Structures are given as C-alpha cells and as structure tokens.
Amino acid sequence: MSILVNGHTRLMVHGVDTTEGIVYVDRMLEAGTTVVAAVAVGQGGTWHAGVPVFETVREAIHATDANAALVCVRPPQVAEAILETADAGIELIVCATSHVPVRDMIEVNAYLSGQDTRLVGPGSPGVFSPGSCLVGAFPPHVLSAGTIGVLSRSGSMAYEVTWLLTQAGLGQSTVMGIGDGLIVATGFADALALFEDDPATEQVVLLGEIGGPEEEIAAAYIRDHMTKPVVALVVGHTAPPGRRMGHQGAIVQGYSGQARMKVEALSKAGVRIAETLDDIPALLRKG
Amino acid sequence: MRLHEYQAKRILDRHGVPVPAGEVATSVAEVQQIAERIARRVVLKAQVLTGGRGLAGGIQLAHDPQEAGRLARRMFGMQIAGLSANKLLVDQAVDVDREFYLGISLDRGLALPVIVASSRGGIDIAQVTRDTPQHVYRVPIDPLVGLRAYQVRALAEDIGLEREQVSDFCSIALGLYRAFMDTDAILVEANPLVVRPDGGFCCLNSKIVLDDNALFRHPDLVDLRDESQDILPERIARRHGITYVRLGGHVGCLFTGAGLAMASIDRLRDLGVRPANFVDVGKGATAEKVRQGLLLARNNSIQVVLVNAFCSVASCDEIARGIVDGCADLERDMTLVVRLDGPGHKAGWDLLDPHVTGSKRPRIVRAASSREVVARTVEVVQETEEASVR
Numbered sequence: 001m002s003i004l005v006n007g008h009t010r011l012m013v014h015g016v017d018t019t020e021g022i023v024y025v026d027r028m029l030e031a032g033t034t035v036v037a038a039v040a041v042g043q044g045g046t047w048h049a050g051v052p053v054f055e056t057v058r059e060a061i062h063a064t065d066a067n068a069a070l071v072c073v074r075p076p077q078v079a080e081a082i083l084e085t086a087d088a089g090i091e092l093i094v095c096a097t098s099h100v101p102v103r104d105m106i107e108v109n110a111y112l113s114g115q116d117t118r119l120v121g122p123g124s125p126g127v128f129s130p131g132s133c134l135v136g137a138f139p140p141h142v143l144s145a146g147t148i149g150v151l152s153r154s155g156s157m158a159y160e161v162t163w164l165l166t167q168a169g170l171g172q173s174t175v176m177g178i179g180d181g182l183i184v185a186t187g188f189a190d191a192l193a194l195f196e197d198d199p200a201t202e203q204v205v206l207l208g209e210i211g212g213p214e215e216e217i218a219a220a221y222i223r224d225h226m227t228k229p230v231v232a233l234v235v236g237h238t239a240p241p242g243r244r245m246g247h248q249g250a251i252v253q254g255y256s257g258q259a260r261m262k263v264e265a266l267s268k269a270g271v272r273i274a275e276t277l278d279d280i281p282a283l284l285r286k287g
Numbered sequence: 288m289r290l291h292e293y294q295a296k297r298i299l300d301r302h303g304v305p306v307p308a309g310e311v312a313t314s315v316a317e318v319q320q321i322a323e324r325i326a327r328r329v330v331l332k333a334q335v336l337t338g339g340r341g342l343a344g345g346i347q348l349a350h351d352p353q354e355a356g357r358l359a360r361r362m363f364g365m366q367i368a369g370l371s372a373n374k375l376l377v378d379q380a381v382d383v384d385r386e387f388y389l390g391i392s393l394d395r396g397l398a399l400p401v402i403v404a405s406s407r408g409g410i411d412i413a414q415v416t417r418d419t420p421q422h423v424y425r426v427p428i429d430p431l432v433g434l435r436a437y438q439v440r441a442l443a444e445d446i447g448l449e450r451e452q453v454s455d456f457c458s459i460a461l462g463l464y465r466a467f468m469d470t471d472a473i474l475v476e477a478n479p480l481v482v483r484p485d486g487g488f489c490c491l492n493s494k495i496v497l498d499d500n501a502l503f504r505h506p507d508l509v510d511l512r513d514e515s516q517d518i519l520p521e522r523i524a525r526r527h528g529i530t531y532v533r534l535g536g537h538v539g540c541l542f543t544g545a546g547l548a549m550a551s552i553d554r555l556r557d558l559g560v561r562p563a564n565f566v567d568v569g570k571g572a573t574a575e576k577v578r579q580g581l582l583l584a585r586n587n588s589i590q591v592v593l594v595n596a597f598c599s600v601a602s603c604d605e606i607a608r609g610i611v612d613g614c615a616d617l618e619r620d621m622t623l624v625v626r627l628d629g630p631g632h633k634a635g636w637d638l639l640d641p642h643v644t645g646s647k648r649p650r651i652v653r654a655a656s657s658r659e660v661v662a663r664t665v666e667v668v669q670e671t672e673e674a675s676v677r
Contacts, residue, residue, distance in 0.1 A: 235550040254411065
C-alpha cells in the first residue's frame with residue numbers, strides 16, 4: 001500500500017500546452033502511470049501521446065473516470081485549474097507548478113478548507129508510490145518499493161535520499177513532495193498523519209529546510225500522535241538570513257525559520273536527526 | 288521585492304493611511320527646496336533597502352533648511368550595510384505621544400494573512416515577539432471575506448487605544464489590508480504608527496515587501512524596483528530567472544534544485560570550504576540558463592566550481608550542453624567538479640567527456656553522488672591552494 005496515489009489512480013493532467021507539462025506527461029507514461037486525460041483550454045479534441053485532451057475538467061471526468069489531477073500550467077493559471085478541478089469533485093490535486101502568486105494560494109486554500117479535495121503543493125515534485133503509481137517528475141531509476149515513507153519540501157533532495165535508500169536496500173511506500181512555496185496546502189504534519197495510518201509504511205524520512213513553520217508543526221504532531229519512527233534532515237543552516245535560497249519558502253526571517261530551531265523541535269519530539277544526507281539510511285536501519 | 292520607504296508611504300497614502308508630508312530628493316539642492324516648502328523641521332531618511340538605518344546614521348533631524356542641506360551633503364552616497372544612499376526622503380518632523388506597531392503579514396502555518404498589532408512600536412516586531420510575546424496581538428484574516436472592522440476594534444482594545452481613537456485606527460487597518468491585497472504584498476507594515484499630541488495618527492515608517500511571483504499583475508510596481516540596491520550578479524540572475532546569493536567564499540556553486548543545493552553548501556562549510564555563491568537554475572532549466580548560471584557561479588578569481596545536478600524535468604544532456612557552452616567562456620586552468628544524474632545522464636556524460644578524460648579545458652572532475660561532489664571539491668580546493676603556495 002501507499003498514501004494518496006496507487007494502482008487505482010486515473011490521472012488527468014493540466015498543462016499539456018506547456019513545454020514542462022509535455023515533459024511531465026511523457027515521463028509519467030514511460031513510468032507506466034495511468035494518464036487518462038489532459039485538459040487544455042482551446043485544445044479540446046486533440047491528442048497528446050495517446051492521451052485525449054479536453055476543454056473542461058467536467059468533460060474529462062465524464063469521458064475517462066479520472067480521479068486525480070496533476071497541475072503543471074503556468075503560474076497565473078494555477079488557481080483557475082485547481083478550483084475547476086476541485087469543483088468537479090476530484091479528491092486529489094497535485095500542483096507541480098512553482099512560483100504561484102501567494103494571494104492565489106491563500107484564496108484557493110480558504111476556498112478548499114472544509115471540502116473533500118486534498119491539494120498537494122504548489123511546487124511539489126509529485127507523489128510517487130513505487131511499483132504502483134508515479135504522479136509528477138522523478139528520476140525513475142532511484143525508486144524501489146518498500147516500507148519507508150519519504151517527505152520533502154524539495155524535489156532534488158527527495159531524489160538524492162530516495163536513491164540512497166534504494167542503494168541501501170530500503171524501498172519506499174510513497175515519496176511525497178509537499179512543495180516549495182511560501183504556503184503549501186498539505187503540510188508535513190498532514191502528510192505524517194497519512195503515513196501514520198498507512199499499514200504499508202513502517203518508518204518516515206522527513207526532509208526539511210529553512211523558512212516557515214512546517215518542521216515545528218510536524219514536531220508537535222510527531223510528539224503527540226506519531227508512533228512510527230521518524231528520521232529528519234533540515235538543510236540550510238549555513239544560509240545567510242533574509243535571503244531566499246532558491247525555493248520561495250526557503251528564507252530565514254528575523255528569528256523565524258532557522259534550521260537550528262527546527263532541529264531542536266524535531267529532536268525534542270523524538271525524531272532522529274541526520275547531520276548529512278548520507279547518514280539517513282543508517283539511522284533508519286536502527287529503527 | 289522590497290520597496291523603499293518613500294514608495295511604501297505613497298502606497299499607504301493612496302489607501303487612506305496618514306503619512307507625514309514628505310518628498311524624495313536626489314540632490315542637496317532638492318533637499319533644501321523640499322525642506323523650505325514642507326516644514327521648518329524635517330527628518331532626512333536614507334533610502335536604502337535594509338534595516339538598522341537609524342543606528343548607522345541614516346536618519347537625521349534637521350531644525351531648518353540650512354541644516355537639512357548640511358546633513359544631506361554628508362548623507363548622500365553614505366554606505367549602509369554595503370548599500371549606497373542615492374535618495375533621501377525629506378519628511379516633515381512629527382511630534383510623538385505614543386508609538387504602535389501595525390502590520391499585515393502572512394501566517395505560513397495557517398496559510399492566511401494575519402493582522403499584527405503591538406503597543407511596542409518602532410522596533411523590529413520579530414524582536415518584540417521574541418522578547419515580549421504578551422505585547423503582540425495577531426488575528427488571522429479569511430481572504431474570502433476580508434478584514435472586518437470588528438476584528439480591528441478588538442485589536443484596538445488589546446493594545447490600549449482610547450475609544451475616540453478606534454474609528455481612525457479602523458480606517459488605517461482596513462487601508463493597510465487593502466494595500467496588502469491590491470499590491471499582492473507579503474508584508475505591509477506601519478512601524479511606528481504614532482499618535483501625535485493632538486490625538487491624530489501618523490505612520491512614520493513603512494515597509495512593504497511584494498510577492499515576486501505576482502509582479503506580472505503589476506507592471507506599475509515593477510517600475511519601482513531600484514536596481515542600484517542590487518549587486519550586478521543579482522541583476523543578471525533576475526533577468527534569467529536564476530537564484531543568485533553571494534556567500535563570500537572561494538568556490539562557485541551551481542545547482543538544479545534548491546534542496547540539494549542547500550544540503551551541498553552546508554556540507555562544504557562543515558568541511559571547512561567557503562562557497563562563493565549559491566546559484567540555482569531550478570528544475571526545468573534550459574542549456575542557455577545553465578550556461579548563464581555557470582558564468583554567474585564563476586565570478587572573478589574563482590578557481591573551482593561545484594556543480595550538483597540531480598534532474599527530473601530537465602534532461603541531463605540539456606544540462607550538459609549548458610555546461611559545455613559555459614566552459615567556452617571560462618579560464619582554462621579552472622576546475623569544475625560535476626555530479627550529473629537523472630534522465631539522459633549517459634548522453635549528458637558523453638557530452639562532458641572531452642573535458643573529463645580528454646584534453647579539453649577547463650577540466651571536469653566527475654563525481655557520482657552528492658557526497659562525492661563535495662568531497663572531490665574539497666580535495667581540488669586543497670590541491671589548488673598547495674599549488675599556489677608553491
């Protein structure tokens with residue numbers, strides 16, 4: 001088993017009219033993901049790599065029974081794509097697009113709160129359950145099926161750590177990127193709760209970074225609710241304060257968002273802290 | 288994108304928030320003219336995009352236009368935190384009875400805007416929050432209904448305002464919130480927001496930070512960018528959609544993803560090597576963007592560049608093409624230590640091979656993992672240092 005995506009996932013993709021969107025679809029088809037539909041305004045009725053393209057989400061669901069969506073449209077179109085998909089009743093939306101305006105995400109989040117739709121992202125590399133379903137872009141050779149859940153704010157760090165796990169013989173239940181934005185819809189704590197409830201996941205790796213309160217919120221959840229072991233790495237302790245380190249959300253502001261405080265909170269909650277990427281497999285084995 | 292104080296005050300003024308009479312000047316003569324026009328006593332404020340201006344001598348009170356001119360002569364061109372004061376804001380001096388903090392920011396955990404108020408005005412709110420959290424009041428705002436007057440009235444009570452001040456305070460808070468939403472800001476501060484002896488409010492200083500990702504909706508605000516406040520590589524990087532952060536050390540660092548980038552510079556520092564910069568071209572980079580990134584990572588006097596690219600969206604041959612193109616403009620005796628993995632990595636390494644096993648220069652040292660790319664970089668740096676001692 002796994003969280004969020006599995007063998008029953010029938011994916012619709014927003015954004016086959018962008019270079020990046022086309023890469024996502026092609027990579028996922030190569031990886032065997034069931035991509036049943038694409039939505040692109042003005043391109044309904046065409047096909048991309050054997051996938052039918054529709055004008056509206058409603059039409060796509062009607063024709064293909066799609067039950068999940070990947071959004072990789074350009075930043076100004078993201079809010080529209082998410083709202084249309086949620087209104088049509090899709091329960092899982094993964095937003096891969098980065099650099100989405102904050103105000104759009106605040107409004108989308110407020111609109112979705114209390115609804116059944118789960119949004120992952122923005123700026124998520126994707127959600128990947130090896131052996132059953134890959135949603136997003138991931139170097140496929142690094143994944144292997146197993147019992148470790150991986151959570152990351154960063155795509156590149158998720159690839160690296162998943163590859164280290166695979167080389168150490170530690171397969172993954174699901175690898176999930178929560179997103180690189182100032183605001184993410186599904187935080188570390190929400191995702192940890194999913195792993196806690198997933199019978200196939202035995203341990204979790206949490207890959208944090210400077211900026212924002214995600215790691216501290218996760219620490220509180222772990223302290224109060226988590227029974228499965230968690231190993232964490234928080235990067236960015238050498239980053240200068242006040243500077244955005246590549247990700248929109250990776251910025252130390254005043255006293256908030258420092259790596260040291262995040263490590264302290266996680267450590268107090270019983271999380272094993274890795275000093276470097278390479279420490280992670282060994283810390284898991286002990287669990 | 289952070290705005291200058293004078294730009295922020297103009298925006299607040301448009302949204303009905305009272306600010307002192309004031310104008311911005313670029314010459315001593317202009318400062319004197321403005322001072323003569325607006326008030327006998329004026330405050331001169333260096334327009335630099337950093338905090339701590341007051342302590343650095345960047346805020347001065349002048350009692351008459353002549354003194355304003357004398358002070359301005361000293362202040363123009365002064366350096367504060369490495370930034371040059373090319374503009375001075377000349378504000379009417381305001382007598383102060385009480386000082387407050389009022390701001391709209393983003394609560395990243397709640398994913399909502401929050402209005403923050405404190406009776407401790409005029410100091411950095413992060414410091415107040417740390418030292419005296421009981422004096423900081425925060426109310427989350429539902430963006431679908433907006434900030435409401437009842438929420439502001441409760442805040443007014445919390446920070447101890449008199450009943451007759453509440454109505455003005457409400458209109459200021461609602462103005463700040465409108466400015467926050469209208470400009471796609473992530474921070475709008477009135478700090479200090481003061482009460483004058485006559486009971487009226489006035490915003491003596493303001494900080495506005497705009498959401499870079501929303502600037503496409505605001506061509507008028509893009510024009511407010513003051514590029515004199517950025518170092519040259521930052522300007523070039525922005526033009527190409529690249530993140531550039533100067534770190535002051537000796538090794539250039541190029542990445543295709545921020546997480547692995549931070550992990551790599553942390554590790555370099557822990558092993559005693561100081562990165563010169565942090566250059567991240569992001570996940571879907573083209574060869575041209577990688578080439579630009581490599582040239583940014585090089586800087587002058589850099590001998591070694593670390594490249595750590597674990598790709599997913601971009602394919603490795605695209606990244607490799609950018610590296611090869613960039614190499615044409617690099618000094619022959621430099622060394623690149625490269626890690627390249629992801630889709631198309633074989634084709635990528637084939638492109639780099641003339642620099643790895645062949646005689647093409649600069650040479651490229653091949654690394655197979657994040658650990659190795661850092662370790663090899665440290666070795667190469669040591670070799671280079673030993674060679675230069677000899």
